[in-house]
Amino acid sequence: MAYELYYWPSIQGRGEFVRLALEDAGVAYVDVARQPEAEGGGVPALMKLMQDTELERPPYAPPFLKDGVLVISQTANILQYLGPKIGLAPADEAGRLWAHQLQLLVTDFIKEAHDTHHPLGSSLYYEEQKPESLRYSQNFLSARLPKYLGYFERLLERNSTGPEYMVGGAATYVDTSMFQIVAGMRYAFPKAMAGAQAAVPKLLALHDRVATRPRLAAYLASNRRIPFNEKGIFRRYPELDR
Amino acid sequence: MAYELYYWPSIQGRGEFVRLALEDAGVAYVDVARQPEAEGGGVPALMKLMQDTELERPPYAPPFLKDGVLVISQTANILQYLGPKIGLAPADEAGRLWAHQLQLLVTDFIKEAHDTHHPLGSSLYYEEQKPESLRYSQNFLSARLPKYLGYFERLLERNSTGPEYMVGGAATYVDTSMFQIVAGMRYAFPKAMAGAQAAVPKLLALHDRVATRPRLAAYLASNRRIPFNEKGIFRRYPELDR
Numbered sequence: 001m002a003y004e005l006y007y008w009p010s011i012q013g014r015g016e017f018v019r020l021a022l023e024d025a026g027v028a029y030v031d032v033a034r035q036p037e038a039e040g041g042g043v044p045a046l047m048k049l050m051q052d053t054e055l056e057r058p059p060y061a062p063p064f065l066k067d068g069v070l071v072i073s074q075t076a077n078i079l080q081y082l083g084p085k086i087g088l089a090p091a092d093e094a095g096r097l098w099a100h101q102l103q104l105l106v107t108d109f110i111k112e113a114h115d116t117h118h119p120l121g122s123s124l125y126y127e128e129q130k131p132e133s134l135r136y137s138q139n140f141l142s143a144r145l146p147k148y149l150g151y152f153e154r155l156l157e158r159n160s161t162g163p164e165y166m167v168g169g170a171a172t173y174v175d176t177s178m179f180q181i182v183a184g185m186r187y188a189f190p191k192a193m194a195g196a197q198a199a200v201p202k203l204l205a206l207h208d209r210v211a212t213r214p215r216l217a218a219y220l221a222s223n224r225r226i227p228f229n230e231k232g233i234f235r236r237y238p239e240l241d242r
Numbered sequence: 243m244a245y246e247l248y249y250w251p252s253i254q255g256r257g258e259f260v261r262l263a264l265e266d267a268g269v270a271y272v273d274v275a276r277q278p279e280a281e282g283g284g285v286p287a288l289m290k291l292m293q294d295t296e297l298e299r300p301p302y303a304p305p306f307l308k309d310g311v312l313v314i315s316q317t318a319n320i321l322q323y324l325g326p327k328i329g330l331a332p333a334d335e336a337g338r339l340w341a342h343q344l345q346l347l348v349t350d351f352i353k354e355a356h357d358t359h360h361p362l363g364s365s366l367y368y369e370e371q372k373p374e375s376l377r378y379s380q381n382f383l384s385a386r387l388p389k390y391l392g393y394f395e396r397l398l399e400r401n402s403t404g405p406e407y408m409v410g411g412a413a414t415y416v417d418t419s420m421f422q423i424v425a426g427m428r429y430a431f432p433k434a435m436a437g438a439q440a441a442v443p444k445l446l447a448l449h450d451r452v453a454t455r456p457r458l459a460a461y462l463a464s465n466r467r468i469p470f471n472e473k474g475i476f477r478r479y480p481e482l483d484r
Contacts (some may be wrong), residue, residue: 097314
């Protein structure tokens, strides 16, 4: 049976990191909430599973993945589970722990990228926290972003099998996640990224290589790839990009 | 060889979740940065490993655990690795994924608890973001805290083996993490917790049971347990607790 991914149907968000891995692997999956409501899809399908009082282990929040009777949530946990099954994880335990550790750092990064427009909490609108968003963003762009990107660049430099992949000598879900970070930051903060990316040539080259992998290129050109927008993690608010 | 834990020596912080598991399991470990500098400990030991340019897979930030040649970071990843080896993880894969998923939610929770005093970024002092901290805290205490605690309570209610443990019918690192969340919130926000905890009796009972487990009780009474303070995640700023 195909994997079932449950995530908000109108944004890339955290779910996109799972979509990218599944698409790159060429594995069949159903993006449940993007199916018609009349066919059991839509947001109601997502809410139904979350609110199912019969479920002993209900997910706290999307994304979650259903594989038979297993329901797995937390983006990095889903990727850790899927990776070996879809050919996007290292074969050895040390490599898997390392890949997961990097994905957890991606989790930290996207939380901070999200908080550039929601520093006081996600229950308030951006419009209710604009001055705070600017202060947060200035620190994020000047200090945090270079620190994260510089770390990822350093890992590519130090990879003993070469700078082709983030982990060892083969593609993993960490590569597709790096693609998404670069793509998202270029969308949200084009000016800041134009400056920051000069220092991380190997990371940019990785982004470009991932984008041209045949299955991923086909996905990115398809309507399955939801465009970036101002409801997701990476939002283009030009007033924050300076 | 004993496990080596690397974490800031003067706070509980994220490292405490690892310390609690190791202490509860009664496993030998060295809290490296709390050893004398003259004997290779202290913060310099921590920095030295992080900045070791010979290390192909350097950790991004503390805590990290050294087990022979393996260096593992990210709190939840460390616990996932340690759990099965120290008898604090479920035996089956589904149970382990579930425990890890809950620990990742703990990670989310402690990031939010931290941001009550640092909503605009950790490079600014609390004193530079006091009004923002108050707005963040009000939302955190009124909306986020009850949502998180209510979820954990619901899991205890739904546990088909009973409400004794978070995962299945035996102790895991998720239980020690729940203890720490309750203890930390009681320290930082005694007023808010006095209200919130009435709704989560099973979670409080779990906290109490964990605190009286013999090895954990001995740890908590020892000087190995660093007292809560205003440098860690859970800080008592009475002006935020209302």
